[in-house]
Amino acid sequence: xxxxxxxxSCDETAVSIVEAHGDFPNATYTILGDALFSQIDxxxxxxxxxxxxxxxxxxxxxxPMAKKALSSASLxxxxxxxxxxxxxxxxxELLNREEGFADALLNFFESTEKPDIDLIxxxxxxxxxPTLWVGINFAKALSIAxxxxxxxxxxxxxxxxxxxxxxxxxxxVHFPSLSLLISGGHTELIVGEKWGSYARVGExxxxxxxxxxxxxxxxxxxxxxxxxxxxxxxxxxxxxxLLYTDHFKSTLTRPMLSTDNLDFSFSxxxxxxxxxxxNKKLTDEVKMVVAMExxxxxxxxxxxKVKKALNETSAQSFILGGGVSANSNIREHLEKELYKEFPxxxxxxxxxxxxTDNSIMIALAGHANRTKAMISEIALTEINADGNLSIxx
Ligand code: KG4
Ligand code: ZN
Numbered sequence: 001x002x003x004x005x006x007x008x009s010c011d012e013t014a015v016s017i018v019e020a021h022g023d024f025p026n027a028t029y030t031i032l033g034d035a036l037f038s039q040i041d042x043x044x045x046x047x048x049x050x051x052x053x054x055x056x057x058x059x060x061x062x063x064p065m066a067k068k069a070l071s072s073a074s075l076x077x078x079x080x081x082x083x084x085x086x087x088x089x090x091x092x093e094l095l096n097r098e099e100g101f102a103d104a105l106l107n108f109f110e111s112t113e114k115p116d117i118d119l120i121x122x123x124x125x126x127x128x129x130p131t132l133w134v135g136i137n138f139a140k141a142l143s144i145a146x147x148x149x150x151x152x153x154x155x156x157x158x159x160x161x162x163x164x165x166x167x168x169x170x171x172x173v174h175f176p177s178l179s180l181l182i183s184g185g186h187t188e189l190i191v192g193e194k195w196g197s198y199a200r201v202g203e204x205x206x207x208x209x210x211x212x213x214x215x216x217x218x219x220x221x222x223x224x225x226x227x228x229x230x231x232x233x234x235x236x237x238x239x240x241x242l243l244y245t246d247h248f249k250s251t252l253t254r255p256m257l258s259t260d261n262l263d264f265s266f267s268x269x270x271x272x273x274x275x276x277x278x279n280k281k282l283t284d285e286v287k288m289v290v291a292m293e294x295x296x297x298x299x300x301x302x303x304x305k306v307k308k309a310l311n312e313t314s315a316q317s318f319i320l321g322g323g324v325s326a327n328s329n330i331r332e333h334l335e336k337e338l339y340k341e342f343p344x345x346x347x348x349x350x351x352x353x354x355x356t357d358n359s360i361m362i363a364l365a366g367h368a369n370r371t372k373a374m375i376s377e378i379a380l381t382e383i384n385a386d387g388n389l390s391i392x393x
Contacts, residue, residue: 001118001370002032004069004142005363006062008135009127009155010184011039011049013061014359017073017117024368025170025195032073035065036358044223048214051128058134059101063108066138075115083109083145090144094380095137105138109145117148119373121366124152125389126185132385140379149373151366152383156181156391157198158361159321160190163350165364174346178315180306181391182330183322184210184225187264189309190391195368198391201309202262209298210324212266216273216294220287231327233291244293247286248276252297254304262309269297295329302330303337310342319348326355 007014017033039057043049070076083091083106091109095102122139125132136152143150160179164171177192178201187209189202207215210227217226222233244251255268273294280286310318318338325331331349338347354361366373374382 001367002073002075002116003119003121003363003366004066004115004117005121005359005366006135006139007123007155007158007357007359007362008058008062008131008138009123009125010131010357011043011054012357013037013039013058013065014357014362015062015065015069016359016363017069017075018360018363018367020367024370027170027367028168029165029364030168031360033069033071033075034358034360035068035072037061037065040225047218047224049128049224051130054128055130055134058131059098062134062138063104066108067112070115075117077113077115078111079113081110081113087144090380091141094140094144098137101134101137105141109141114146117146119366119370120148120150121153121362122150122383123155123158123362124383125155125386127155127387129385129387132387136383136385140376140383143376143379147376149375150379150383151369151373153362153365153369154389154391154393155362156183156186156188156322157368158365159183159350160192160319160391161364161368162354162358162361163319163321163325164348165350165354165361167351170364171348173319173348174316176313176315177317177319178306178309178313179319179321180302181322182209182302182320182324184208184214186322187266188391189262189305191313191315200390200392201313202264202305204264204266206265206267207270209264209266209302210322212270212298213324215270216290219274219277220282220290222287227324227327230291230295231329233288234295234329237288237292240288242285242289242292244289247289248293252276252293254297254300256301257304262305262312264301264305266298269294295327299330299333303334306334306338307341310338310345315345317346317348318342321350321355323356325350326352
């Protein structure tokens with residue numbers, strides 16, 4: 001089955017065409033087309049993602065990304081056709097508040113031959129609702145125009161699947177599994193009984209870890225997104241053998257280490273950074289040691305809670321997922337520590353390029369949930385954006 005997948009939950013506009021041979025989770029997958037546009041350069045100057053701006057960019061970029069993905073899959077063919085009047089009306093009704101988008105879409109449908117696609121998968125949440133709606137409305141429009149079923153999927157389940165994907169297959173995961181999902185909006189520990197059946201055993205009580213990376217980066221005058229910037233400086237500090245304590249009296253706090261639960265808190269570390277650099281000259285060396293110490297502090301907290309969760313659950317596999325899992329320090333230390341203490345537990349880390357937001361993971365989640373797919377008329381009312389969509393729903 002050929003899946004067209006769409007991701008617009010934050011600041012990446014992504015469309016993929018993935019062919020699945022066989023049933024989930026034993027299928028083999030071929031990536032036929034993959035197009036991703038990152039809005040980072042647009043949001044950089046504002047130091048974060050503005051939903052209204054992000055939405056406008058998604059509207060502008062989705063059709064070009066779809067054309068690009070379809071073209072690489074050799075599924076894009078230009079024609080000159082007309083949509084039946086009924087579909088035309090449905091499309092305008094669907095997009096009545098987005099005049100420009102509706103016109104662009106009509107133009108796209110009238111100039112594009114219906115491709116050989118069996119399923120459309122789209123992120124329904126969690127994420128920014130205005131941007132999620134762009135992807136969802138686009139998916140619904142494709143479904144109306146081409147009579148293809150749509151399935152709305154959970155972005156975090158996508159991250160989880162990306163972490164166990166080897167480029168062709170879903171690796172064999174023994175359940176129960178424990179997943180640590182760390183991104184710009186989430187920090188959660190999820191126990192999986194099987195694919196599709198999840199319970200949350202821990203989460204952040206305040207900031208998501210990615211958000212903390214981004215905010216600390218901003219305090220240090222580094223551009224958005226802060227995670228990779230902090231990571232680079234921290235790496236530099238370590239390779240130069242710099243010490244945090246050469247510049248600061250005490251190390252940063254590691255919150256929640258002694259609490260008897262699996263929750264996290266990152267706003268304390270962030271505030272501690274703010275106080276520590278107050279009235280301090282931010283030299284390159286100071287920035288480097290702060291980045292290193294912040295990275296070490298959050299890594300310590302993550303490792304501690306994952307170990308606790310592995311001890312408390314009988315998880316046989318550990319999966320790390322979400323944008324922050326691109327962080328080498330977190331990956332290396334988790335791997336080393338867990339291998340030492342839980343040698344029986346199979347560890348899964350995403351390939352770097354699938355760590356951050358992408359639409360391949362949405363195709364995988366779509367395939368996993370393909371039995372929930374709906375035809376256009378039902379999809380129109382049943383699939384909605386949910387900024388707080390939970391993986392346990
Ligand atoms: O999963 P993702 O791409 O988008 C969301 O679903 O939120 O995650 C984005 C987050 C951002 O906060 C970004 O700073 C962080 O992931 N990130 C990193 C690294 N690469 C991306 N954080 C730490 N180290 C990295 N190398
Ligand atoms: Zn994400």
